[in-house]
Amino acid sequence: MKSMIKKTIQNCCGLITVLGFLVGQFAFGQDTMPEKDWHQLDSDTGIHLEQAYELLKNRKSEKVVVAIIDSGVDYLHEDLRTKIWVNTDEIPGNLIDDDKNGYVDDIHGWNFIGFPNGDNVENETLIETRIASAGKNYPGSREMYEDAKRAYHIHKKEAEEKKDLYGKYLSDIETIKSKVDASTQSLEQVIGQMGSLSSVGKLLLNAKKEGKDVDFVESQIREAYAFYSKSLDYYYNPYYDSRHIVGDNITNKEQRSYGNNDVKGPDPSHGTHVAGIIGAIRGNGLGMDGIAENVELMIIRAVPDGDERDKDIDNAIRYAVNNGADIINLSFGKDFSWKKEWVDEAVRYAHRKDVLIIHAAGNSARKLNGNNNFPNKYFERGTLFGPKEAKNWIEVGATTHHFDEGFVANFSNYGKEQVDLVAPGAQIYSTIPNDSYAYFSGTSMAAPMVTGLAALLKSHFPHFSSQELKEIILESVRTVGHEVYQPGGNQKVPLNMLSSTGGILDCGQAVKTALLRSKNI
Template sequence: MRVNKLTSLIAVALLPLCSVAQPKEKPVPNWQNLDLQSDGVFGISTEKAYSLLKGKKSQPVTVAVIDGGVQTDHPDLKAVIWTNPKEIPGNGKDDDKNGYADDVHGWNFIGSAKGNVQWDNLEIARQVRIYKPKFESVLPTTPLSAEERKQFLRYRIFMTEYMNKLQNAQYGQEYYHTLKRYTDSITRKIARPVLTMEDLDKYKPANDMESKTIKVIKAALKKDPDYKAFDEDMNEGLKYYDTQISYHLNLDFDPRSIVGDNYENNKEKYYGNGDVAGPDADHGSHVAGIIGAVRDNNVGVKGVADNVRIMSVRTVPDGDERDKDVANAIRYAADNGAKVINMSFGKSFSPFKGLVDSAIRYAAAKDVLLIHAAGNDGENTDKIPNFPNRNYGDSVGVTMGSVAPWIEVGASGWKNDEDLVADFSNYGKKSVDVFAPGVKINSTIPNSLYKEHDGTSMASPVVAGLAALIRSYYPALSAIQVKDIIMRSVTKVDHKVKVKNAGKLDFSEVCLSGGVVNAYNALQLAASTKADASSAAVIE
């Protein structure tokens, strides 16, 4: 989860955090499901699409949310949560003999009877911890075998990346602690818990740091006059960088003992517990609501699909997910009836990519459609890969092919202008398939609440919801056919868009389809598509 940008106290440059594409404006509620022509926002026309479905029958479709956990009793989610029909809750037994005792609503691969993993390292920190004892004292001139030389070069790459992240985190931590300290001081002196622009104009700074702090607060209030939003952004920034230093990049922190598995054994599958919410279900609950929050209860928000069952497979901590857990989560979802898997996570290194690739191909062979978030680094993933991805390789990393029923999703905003591509979104002419709404998306969060989040993490479940909607009303269509329908039915974008670090590009340069997904077009196309058994081929 990324946090909003704030102007730096220490430097003119902004911190490398995720920002909202149109900070001065807010979209109308439910914008992601609205129609560009009739509603004036670049949603996916979900509400319009339901006019095509009146009187049609549907069947429930299980969507696995591989994420950080889901609040299963949220008022807008509890009616759509998947329940294992063969499992008796709370008896401590594996009633259905699938290897997972009490997997009533899914499974948690990052927990055990001891408790649950909440924080973990970034993958880069785990790799440095592995290689550092062997190579930290090695010089470029030290005699090494060919294999050792390869490992040493890998270690130097990892170490450079790690140190860059650590220095950025230290800078960010110092910045936010300084901002917090002086903001609190100014607030106490003004004696008002909620500051206004008028308060700040009247206040006489006691020193240079207070003057700079006031400039930061004013800049934020010009974008959004709600001081509480500024205070929340500041506290989120503080928490984000403190977490990076304490957990994500801390080489002395390793929580895997909580899980209790043999981490070196990649063939091990049966570990974890049945707690599918975990200690922080914010991200996963938000994703689940985008996919399938109850549409007709006059409560909260509307999901894309109206007949889904959300299976929570808790795999992603606050930090980077581990390849072993991802592979097992995909296999669990496929084995237990999921026809769509949403994966709103990713990382820049995948040490056991072959293990994950094998699981992806296993799910594809079971006619599962996999939807994955492209990532929030503003990078071209044609050049800088994000993992997991559809490509699989041999033992030395050479790409041998790709899995067909896979959709990679970038994030778009609500305005059909040059800012359509969210400024944080990854993109790629070959590696990203489609774009979908991912800015200021309101959805379900823990404690039965709702909140707006930004990210390709939000765009991916929009597409997963669309895939589930198609598979629900047209169940004879294969995963590959559903992907083809989604790709061919996009709303094409015929103007240039601003892309971070790349200037203005044609939309065909940022994704394979050249457009934003459209539910109305997709359902029209699905209605005229005949089921094709030959489309079961899953490898391209």
């Protein structure tokens, strides 16, 4: 189940609570929501943002462009609308590519998973499904093909079993409700007389102890049932092809000017949440404050509900670089890759143009090895004298608001060499579509914390290169003195066993480091 759980949390589809049911770890009232701004505070678990702004209060800033490659962004949100990047070389709505960049009416960015008539890809298969169904036509290694095929068959079978299980639960709950309604017996009495319904009965009784009624449990199970039904319709359906909606040739790497200018898309919840963390308007009394103040958010839609395509990510990165982005946020990932070298080339291109890339480590609670989470900083094909990994890349794991053994989020991927640092990523309050706000969890939320700091630094210290920004951020982490649970288990380890720096993002210290470096230039 790791793949589906990872995708659901990373895309923040509103099923995190339900996922507790799915993995057998559901506990009503397990945790309370923290303060809405806990992640920004000058505390043990916060990023010390107020300290950073205090140090910068007399320093001028310049506009910084941050590209958000994601599911789309609600650019009309009350807390974002004035922070959205505008392509001033393009005349809105005239259906002409005024700036000759290959994209017609790209006012706020571009959508690589849509068709010019306005149709958009919403659902997509998972990469393991595409690889398994390709067979000998898969262009990657035989080893990855075998791993993907194995994962596909295991996960599809689990999805079928879970759909059947939750379907039976729904039927059993209806039976219990009807018996309670038709008699004077209590819920406990009815369940006690129905031994065959003991599993769902126990769930109902445990929920009641926590103050939750039958309707609540039924709604959660119904949502889980819908999730598994959808996974079989799309994620694990080898016959589903979303690419006819886009109308491109997916094998043609040089084809770049496809898609449309609908950067919001069918469901921009995830991208809007990411955008708010980075750059929601500060000090306006609405919802929450973003990290970076003098920032413009370029919206690039390339991530559907399912696994993104390497061709789209390649083109999305190139679009961001070619249109002036200083920093790129990538809050997505998948277990396998179809054409990793295409994305690698785009990352190299970004490095040549001095653009920093920040990526979420993923939510499978596993150790990364450079070959089990994509995209990543390791180049598949090295050059004779070039680096074997991207120097303009930061990989981010997630933390919680608990400064104890549970400090690192139990869903976060980790790796002593593969993950650079950790940042708040559990129960983060930020913008969602239609002028609303919500708590989301995932390394998807941790990456924009780092992106926000990078933008803040670049804004006040524009002379720093992407490599220097990366160095400052990593050198300035705040170390943790106690051991933490390694995600996915109960083993306690030092934080430096889970990331290369062994520390959490610290905006205040990063600004101090930047100020010191500036004096020495």
